[in-house]
Amino acid sequence: MPLEPKISVNEREFLLDALRQNLRLSGRKLDALRPLSITFDPDDYGVTEVQLGKTRIRAHTQTTITNPPPSRPFEGTLTITAELSPLTAPHFELARPSDTEALLSRLLEKSIRRSGALPVESLCLLAGDKCFNLRVTVHVLAHDGGLPTAAFVAVLASLMTSRVPATEVRGGEVQVFTAEEREGVRLQLVHVPIAVGVSVFDGGAIGVVDADGMEEQAREGEVVVVGNEVGEICGVTKWGGVDVGAVELVGMVEEARKQCEGVVKWLKGKVEEEEKRRAKRDHAGERSAENQR
Amino acid sequence: MAYSDVLLPGDEVPQEQLPSNPKKALSIGPGLRHIPPSTISATSVGALNVDWRRNAAWMDVNGGRYLPSTNDPIIVRVTGSSGEAFNCQITPYTSYAALPHLSFQDATKKTRPQLANGALVYARIATPAAHLLHIDPELTCIDPSTGKSEGLGPLKGGMLFKISLGMARRLLMTSKRAKEDAKIIILDRLGEKWGFEVAVGRNGYLWVDANDIQRTMAVGRAITEVDEQGLVVQEQEALAQKVLKQG
Amino acid sequence: MPSHQSAQVNTLPHPDGSATVSSNGYTVLCTVNGPLEAQRRDEQPLEAFIEVHIRPANGVGGPPERSLESTLLSFLHPIILTPALPRSLIQITLQILSVPPTAQTLRTGSAASVARIALLPSLAHAAQLALLAARIPMRTVACVASLAVVEGTGEVGVVGVGETGGGKVEAVHAVGYSRQGKCLLWEMSGRGDGRGMKAVEGEARRRCLVEGGKGEDVVMGGVEGRREDLMGWLEGTIGGWLKGQQRWKGES
Numbered sequence: 001m002p003l004e005p006k007i008s009v010n011e012r013e014f015l016l017d018a019l020r021q022n023l024r025l026s027g028r029k030l031d032a033l034r035p036l037s038i039t040f041d042p043d044d045y046g047v048t049e050v051q052l053g054k055t056r057i058r059a060h061t062q063t064t065i066t067n068p069p070p071s072r073p074f075e076g077t078l079t080i081t082a083e084l085s086p087l088t089a090p091h092f093e094l095a096r097p098s099d100t101e102a103l104l105s106r107l108l109e110k111s112i113r114r115s116g117a118l119p120v121e122s123l124c125l126l127a128g129d130k131c132f133n134l135r136v137t138v139h140v141l142a143h144d145g146g147l148p149t150a151a152f153v154a155v156l157a158s159l160m161t162s163r164v165p166a167t168e169v170r171g172g173e174v175q176v177f178t179a180e181e182r183e184g185v186r187l188q189l190v191h192v193p194i195a196v197g198v199s200v201f202d203g204g205a206i207g208v209v210d211a212d213g214m215e216e217q218a219r220e221g222e223v224v225v226v227g228n229e230v231g232e233i234c235g236v237t238k239w240g241g242v243d244v245g246a247v248e249l250v251g252m253v254e255e256a257r258k259q260c261e262g263v264v265k266w267l268k269g270k271v272e273e274e275e276k277r278r279a280k281r282d283h284a285g286e287r288s289a290e291n292q293r
Numbered sequence: 294m295a296y297s298d299v300l301l302p303g304d305e306v307p308q309e310q311l312p313s314n315p316k317k318a319l320s321i322g323p324g325l326r327h328i329p330p331s332t333i334s335a336t337s338v339g340a341l342n343v344d345w346r347r348n349a350a351w352m353d354v355n356g357g358r359y360l361p362s363t364n365d366p367i368i369v370r371v372t373g374s375s376g377e378a379f380n381c382q383i384t385p386y387t388s389y390a391a392l393p394h395l396s397f398q399d400a401t402k403k404t405r406p407q408l409a410n411g412a413l414v415y416a417r418i419a420t421p422a423a424h425l426l427h428i429d430p431e432l433t434c435i436d437p438s439t440g441k442s443e444g445l446g447p448l449k450g451g452m453l454f455k456i457s458l459g460m461a462r463r464l465l466m467t468s469k470r471a472k473e474d475a476k477i478i479i480l481d482r483l484g485e486k487w488g489f490e491v492a493v494g495r496n497g498y499l500w501v502d503a504n505d506i507q508r509t510m511a512v513g514r515a516i517t518e519v520d521e522q523g524l525v526v527q528e529q530e531a532l533a534q535k536v537l538k539q540g
Numbered sequence: 541m542p543s544h545q546s547a548q549v550n551t552l553p554h555p556d557g558s559a560t561v562s563s564n565g566y567t568v569l570c571t572v573n574g575p576l577e578a579q580r581r582d583e584q585p586l587e588a589f590i591e592v593h594i595r596p597a598n599g600v601g602g603p604p605e606r607s608l609e610s611t612l613l614s615f616l617h618p619i620i621l622t623p624a625l626p627r628s629l630i631q632i633t634l635q636i637l638s639v640p641p642t643a644q645t646l647r648t649g650s651a652a653s654v655a656r657i658a659l660l661p662s663l664a665h666a667a668q669l670a671l672l673a674a675r676i677p678m679r680t681v682a683c684v685a686s687l688a689v690v691e692g693t694g695e696v697g698v699v700g701v702g703e704t705g706g707g708k709v710e711a712v713h714a715v716g717y718s719r720q721g722k723c724l725l726w727e728m729s730g731r732g733d734g735r736g737m738k739a740v741e742g743e744a745r746r747r748c749l750v751e752g753g754k755g756e757d758v759v760m761g762g763v764e765g766r767r768e769d770l771m772g773w774l775e776g777t778i779g780g781w782l783k784g785q786q787r788w789k790g791e792s
Contacts, residue, residue, distance in 0.1 A: 003386075009410075009411035014506070090386045142552045158400065304680070357673075386576040386577060476788060
């Protein structure tokens with residue numbers, strides 16, 4: 001079983017000394033995120049690839065139509081799974097899901113699904129009979145820290161740009177239209193939750209936003225905050241790690257929440273840009289058809 | 294001399310391109326293999342290099358994972374100690390190399406160096422023909438001819454930076470001619486104004502200690518930028534100016 | 541013609557070698573790590589142990605992926621110079637990132653067998669580009685073409701799997717040729733006869749290699765000096781990557 005390589009004493013001590021002087025190896029400020037970029041697949045709606053520094057995550061949404069669970073006849077289903085494989089690094093084995101994978105999946109599940117960002121009632125087509133089943137898969141292509149942030153951005157971007165088939169209920173039957181018959185429908189998100197992590201150093205005294213791979217290895221703890229565009233906190237998670245004083249913790253959570261707000265605003269801007277681009281493409285297609293008449 | 298045609302695996306090197314000293318056997322280096330009786334074929338992708346005087350042929354192979362070779366200076370991380378030696382990791386996910394407790398200058402059974410897990414050591418590969426034997430290599434921190442450390446040994450403080458294997462090779466050139474071909478001037482430029490120590494590991498690591506956090510980071514980042522961006526000499530000059538002004 | 545083919549080499553920071561290849565509507569990302577320490581049970585005394593993992597776009601995959609892994613392993617094993625890295629592990633992981641929106645089917649209705657054949661070129665090329673980038677020693681390089689035999693008027697029409705234009709597909713073939721002109725892979729699904737097989741062989745050879753080997757400057761598709769066969773495309777891709785690596789040498 002290949003073991004994850006650890007950083008050396010020299011690196012760990014240097015990083016800590018630097019942080020005590022308010023310096024990071026990358027030259028970033030302690031409260032700065034790495035550059036974020038996103039690409040949307042032009043042909044496949046709902047496929048997004050996000051880069052946060054050197055971390056790369058890809059997400060896509062699959063839609064199927066199934067029967068709703070008998071205990072919840074008025075709802076559809078939404079599942080979000082994160083996968084880390086030897087593709088990410090040799091120490092991520094196939095048969096055994098790592099802690100990283102389990103924690104990431106749980107975080108996504110908790111903060112996106114259970115916060116009601118996409119109300120599952122909106123996925124119901126015909127009560128007790130048919131509903132949409134959405135499955136979002138997250139592939140971690142490169143891991144250099146900041147997985148929660150990049151994963152949330154990729155998942156939300158995928159949901160915001162996905163299309164589900166248009167449907168109509170006629171006489172107790174659900175008719176599903178193909179993309180050629182009727183344009184797909186966008187999903188209605190109630191709010192957009194994004195995660196930002198604050199890594200803790202120096203016995204809880206220093207908090208650093210968006211740690212990269214090396215900083216993650218050297219850190220003593222982490223607080224992950226999920227926030228949305230209206231400044232609400234949708235989740236705070238701290239899995240063990242060094243003790244952090246209450247006052248410091250509140251400070252870190254507030255810092256992260258502000259960052260979340262900023263990222264959501266950026267994401268919404270990017271999604272709007274992409275939708276405009278698509279509308280132009282589709283409209284251009286229509287116009288040429290008109291000219292041919 | 295380097296030929297401009299790019300060879301791919303399986304391509305035979307044309308006889309006329311190979312040096313043919315009747316007194317010396319042809320020595321073939323990385324990226325090539327010999328298929329008896331007289332075919333030299335490529336195993337990697339790149340351009341062919343030949344040295345008619347040394348009767349050698351090889352390929353420039355940059356990239357991939359470091360493979361241990363006898364006498365290479367490398368920077369390793371101690372992962373544990375067992376009986377007679379420290380266990381050290383040369384590259385991630387590969388088996389450990391042994392660094393005997395006594396392979397340090399002036400070490401005796403009573404005065405062994407104390408190295409904690411995670412300590413960095415500058416060592417050489419002692420196992421003869423390491424690149425052929427494919428066994429876990431043994432390391433040493435003593436120069437065999439002098440019995441002294443000659444710069445090898447534990448590295449205290451400073452910071453580690455990852456560099457490409459090609460950059461490590463360039464930084465380790467010693468002869469004047471080779472240094473010119475290596476085209477690295479950034480460290481010399483920075484060294485003219487700042488004092489700092491460096492150690493270069495052929496396994497793709499650079500250790501820097503400038504006794505000052507910002508300067509150490511600046512030197513390390515400058516080298517990684519030259520490496521990642523493939524900066525030519527003029528660009529390195531400009532970068533050095535910029536770095537010195539900021540620091 | 542390798543239409544709609546694109547590739548990028550070594551875009552990921554951590555693996556020893558990586559490559560992304562798109563063709564026939566499939567996009568595949570491959571990472572190669574090695575030589576690594578092999579597990580005791582896998583270690584071979586005289587050669588490297590090769591592991592191939594294929595992950596579909598969704599989930600961990602099942603029998604189709606395991607079967608593709610087996611085919612790809614038997615294709616790659618003779619290409620990799622395994623005796624050069626005894627006792628080690630070479631880990632090859634392929635992730636299918638996207639699949640074409642509409643599935644081509646055989647006349648019999650089977651889409652799965654066509655998908656498998658259409659996917660093989662991307663898998664084979666991504667794996668080899670990643671192996672080359674990781675500097676794993678290799679014996680040769682091979683190109684794989686996927687072809688469809690389309691029902692015509694008494695003639696055997698052989699086109700690329702993505703070029704059938706909705707015609708009735710009798711059979712699909714994935715055929716691979718090494719740089720030296722040896723056939724290293726042939727998989728087929730559907731129905732065919734001797735005449736069809738000959739036609740497929742000729743077309744596959746033409747698409748993979750020009751004039752049966754490398755280093756020929758041939759005018760193809762009207763563009764002088766630019767080869768349009770798969771081997772030419774592979775050479776161009778890896779050549780572009782090498783040139784980027786040599787930037788520091790300055791103008792040559």
